[in-house]
Amino acid sequence: MAFETHANALRYKAAGFTDAQVEALIEADREIVSARRVSQLVTKADVQAELAKLKFDLLIWVTGAVIVIQGFSTTTLYFAALRGPGRPGSVSDTQWAEARGFFEAGETSVAKVARKIGVSRQALYRKRDAEGTGFGGRCGRH
16 A cells, blocks of 8 residues: 655645644554554455355355245144144043033033033033033023
8 A cells, every 4th residue: 555645745735734733644644554554454355355255144044044944834834734624622522521421410510510621611612512512401501
C-alpha cells in the first residue's frame, strides 16, 4: 500500500493547517500505514472471500435442514397412514362394558362411574352418543 506523504502534506497545507499540524498529521498517517498495521487491514478481496465461504456454509446448512424436515414430514405422513383415519376413542369397549355394568347395578352418577373406570365424564357421554344407547338404569341425559 503506497502512502504519498508529499501529496498529503500539500492537501493539509491547502486546507489551512500550520506546518507543525501538518507534520503531526503526516506522522500519524505513517503510523496507520506502517508495516505492522497494514497486516491488520482488510481488503475488499478479503471480505469477498470470507463472504463466499459463509454463503457456501449457509447453503450446506439450509440444504441439510430441508432434508431433515422433508424426512420428518414423510415419516409423519407414513405413520398417519398406518394409524388410519380419526383419533381413537377414549373409552375402550372393556371400559364401556364396565360402565354399563355400574349403571345397570343402580349407579346414578356419571361422574362417579367415570372416576371408577378412569375416563372423563364427557368421554362417557360421547361414547353413549356414538353407540346410540343409554346408560341403562335411571342415569344419563336420555
